[in-house]
Amino acid sequence: MVREFAASAACVEVARALDVAAVIDKHVPKRDDRGPSVGQYLLIAALNRCLAPRSKAKIGAWFETTVLPRLLGVRASQLSSQRFWDNMSRVDEHAIACIERDLAKTAVTRFGLDLRCLLFDATNFFTFVDSFNLRAKLPQRGHSKEGRANLRIVGLARLVPADGVVPLLHDCYAGNLHDSTTFGRLVDEIVRRCREMAPAVENITLVFDKGNNSEDNLAMIADAPLHFVGSLVPTHHSELLAIDRDRMKRLDKAQLPAVWSYRTKKTVFGVERTVLVTFNRPLFKAQVKTLRREINKRRRKLERLETALERSARKVGGKKSTMAGTRKRVGSILSGRHMKELFVASVQAGRRGLPKLRWRFNSKAWKKLNDTLLGKTILFTDRDEWTDEQIVRGYRSQSHVESAFRGMKDPRCLTFRPTFHWTDQKLRVHALYCVIALMILSLLRRKLAQSNISVSLARMVERLADVREVAVFFHDAAASSPRVRTVLSDIDAEQNKMLEVLDLARFRAA
Numbered sequence: 001m002v003r004e005f006a007a008s009a010a011c012v013e014v015a016r017a018l019d020v021a022a023v024i025d026k027h028v029p030k031r032d033d034r035g036p037s038v039g040q041y042l043l044i045a046a047l048n049r050c051l052a053p054r055s056k057a058k059i060g061a062w063f064e065t066t067v068l069p070r071l072l073g074v075r076a077s078q079l080s081s082q083r084f085w086d087n088m089s090r091v092d093e094h095a096i097a098c099i100e101r102d103l104a105k106t107a108v109t110r111f112g113l114d115l116r117c118l119l120f121d122a123t124n125f126f127t128f129v130d131s132f133n134l135r136a137k138l139p140q141r142g143h144s145k146e147g148r149a150n151l152r153i154v155g156l157a158r159l160v161p162a163d164g165v166v167p168l169l170h171d172c173y174a175g176n177l178h179d180s181t182t183f184g185r186l187v188d189e190i191v192r193r194c195r196e197m198a199p200a201v202e203n204i205t206l207v208f209d210k211g212n213n214s215e216d217n218l219a220m221i222a223d224a225p226l227h228f229v230g231s232l233v234p235t236h237h238s239e240l241l242a243i244d245r246d247r248m249k250r251l252d253k254a255q256l257p258a259v260w261s262y263r264t265k266k267t268v269f270g271v272e273r274t275v276l277v278t279f280n281r282p283l284f285k286a287q288v289k290t291l292r293r294e295i296n297k298r299r300r301k302l303e304r305l306e307t308a309l310e311r312s313a314r315k316v317g318g319k320k321s322t323m324a325g326t327r328k329r330v331g332s333i334l335s336g337r338h339m340k341e342l343f344v345a346s347v348q349a350g351r352r353g354l355p356k357l358r359w360r361f362n363s364k365a366w367k368k369l370n371d372t373l374l375g376k377t378i379l380f381t382d383r384d385e386w387t388d389e390q391i392v393r394g395y396r397s398q399s400h401v402e403s404a405f406r407g408m409k410d411p412r413c414l415t416f417r418p419t420f421h422w423t424d425q426k427l428r429v430h431a432l433y434c435v436i437a438l439m440i441l442s443l444l445r446r447k448l449a450q451s452n453i454s455v456s457l458a459r460m461v462e463r464l465a466d467v468r469e470v471a472v473f474f475h476d477a478a479a480s481s482p483r484v485r486t487v488l489s490d491i492d493a494e495q496n497k498m499l500e501v502l503d504l505a506r507f508r509a510a
């Protein structure tokens with residue numbers, strides 16, 4: 001008999017440190033003691049999202065292949081999809097807020113999280129909620145960040161500390177709402193949550209992306225006991241983009257290799273702020289490489305279209321392209337970012353009134369793009385006393401939460417989708433245990449990082465999940481029944497170090 005051991009045991013250990021099941025049961029008690037509690041069901045759902053996301057109908061079969069039945073005292077036969085639905089239906093919005101508040105406070109106190117720098121970001125996930133399901137208000141059509149405009153989407157915003165990217169606050173919102181609207185609605189709650197979790201912490205800096213910018217939002221932050229570091233839409237500040245790189249100073253090579261900055265003051269959203277124009281050489285090279293690839297794609301497509309139109313014009317008979325259709329096709333070819341700037345294309349009437357394509361690459365536009373926008377980011381902050389290095393590093397920490405969001409779209413572990421839920425209440429509960437799953441894995445990775453084991457969430461789960469518990473049966477002719485000895489599968493040096501750091505030997509079967 002072979003069961004997955006290390007990943008399950010590690011996640012259970014963190015869940016116990018957080019008191020996940022007990023906290024949920026505190027706010028959602030069951031009226032009877034039959035079967036697992038609501039907290040146990042939601043914990044199992046969170047653990048499944050951590051390790052091997054499945055639909056509710058398949059969780060029981062997965063559960064049986066792990067050591068979780070022994071560690072949690074729950075039988076796989078108790079994990080039918082109907083029992084999950086029944087227990088999820090008990091959790092309302094108020095309970096979700098209380099559960100998250102208690103778990104966040106426990107995470108901060110027991111794991112010693114540093115709250116001096118907090119990161120806010122939002123994304124959305126596509127769902128398969130039917131277009132004619134009018135009961136669900138959260139799934140709406142909007143700008144899908146996964147390019148699924150044909151599906152209804154649900155927004156998810158999160159607040160995490162730069163220290164470990166552990167979610168401390170989340171908000172599930174309608175997919176047609178803009179990120180800045182959600183951010184403005186949550187500023188007061190962010191302040192309240194910070195005071196609850198760490199009343200002694202002062203000078204908290206909130207880091208957010210340009211999608212959350214608005215005059216009202218910045219005014220709310222100014223009125224709150226928060227500092228901020230954000231970014232500006234570069235194309236809205238052409239005079240800053242025009243600053244020559246020769247006027248920039250190189251930042252500390254040890255902290256920020258190949259980064260230059262230009263510091264100034266500018267009135268932004270009605271208030272004078274410290275503004276930093278940065279040039280990142282690796283980013284510049286990556287953007288140039290990406291754009292050249294896209295440019296070459298467009299060249300080939302335009303050449304093929306041009307040849308096809310010329311060939312069609314020489315033929316007698318057959319279906320001919322129209323002026324409107326050709327212009328639409330050219331527009332589609334040049335629909336990518338910057339492509340309309342970099343190509344000059346026109347469709348004119350040629351022989352017999354048939355469309356003729358003329359195009360050229362705009363070298364001047366390409367040079368201007370290289371000299372102004374590429375590789376540059378414009379940051380702004382009220383942290384006037386911070387050095388350029390502190391401002392850049394503070395903003396860069398946001399990449400951690402963006403990476404965590406990408407992880408929630410990874411089908412191997414932690415994935416938010418597909419949801420398999422059709423009501424707002426179930427979608428909110430689904431978001432809750434997905435956030436709990438991220439909290440467990442983030443704290444687990446943080447513990448490994450403190451011992452100089454630096455791995456991504458996906459690799460951490462993969463390496464731990466490969467450590468299995470194997471029951472070996474020995475047959476002795478003199479004995480009435482075979483003897484059983486439980487051992488671990490072969491492990492390498494990295495896995496062995498992980499097991500030692502996490503102290504997982506104590507979870508082995510006797």
